[in-house]
Amino acid sequence: MKDIKNMLKGAVDKIKSAVEKEDIPLSEAYAQMDAELEEAEKAYGKPLFPTDDEPVSLDNHYLKILGFKDEILPDFETIKARYEELLEKYNPDNFEEDEKKQIKATKKIYMINSAYDYFLAKYKESEQ
Numbered sequence: 001m002k003d004i005k006n007m008l009k010g011a012v013d014k015i016k017s018a019v020e021k022e023d024i025p026l027s028e029a030y031a032q033m034d035a036e037l038e039e040a041e042k043a044y045g046k047p048l049f050p051t052d053d054e055p056v057s058l059d060n061h062y063l064k065i066l067g068f069k070d071e072i073l074p075d076f077e078t079i080k081a082r083y084e085e086l087l088e089k090y091n092p093d094n095f096e097e098d099e100k101k102q103i104k105a106t107k108k109i110y111m112i113n114s115a116y117d118y119f120l121a122k123y124k125e126s127e128q
Contacts, residue, residue, distance in 0.1 A: 010036065059122075062115035076123040083116040 012033075041047055060071050066082050068074065074082075090108045095101035 058118065062118045065111050065115040076119065079116070079119045083112065086112045 057071075059073055063071065063073070066079065066086065068082070087109065090105045090112065092102045092105045092109065095105050
């Protein structure tokens with residue numbers, strides 16, 4: 001999985017550098033990006049992005065953010081416990097000596113909060 005992430009990062013880096021060069025047309029930069037993504041998909045063995053007709057589940061997306069491996073929706077207390085655990089783990093104050101890690105932790109906290117808010121609304125709605 002780490003190789004796929006590195007390949008995707010490489011594809012993004014290449015497209016960024018291509019776009020930053022004024023002598024490369026944007027259409028060529030996109031073609032380069034498509035080629036890089038195709039290579040990453042071949043290495044991964046399946047599409048990296050859902051197709052137009054493939055359903056995307058917000059539940060599954062937010063469960064992954066909270067670190068749940070299964071697609072089975074846990075009860076709200078389990079979600080809340082995981083949320084609190086992750087807030088503690090990724091608290092930006094834990095990374096005061098490393099600004100890059102602090103920025104990453106802040107972004108991670110934003111994602112964690114978004115996931116929690118989603119499930120909070122979902123469970124409140126189901127209670128009514």
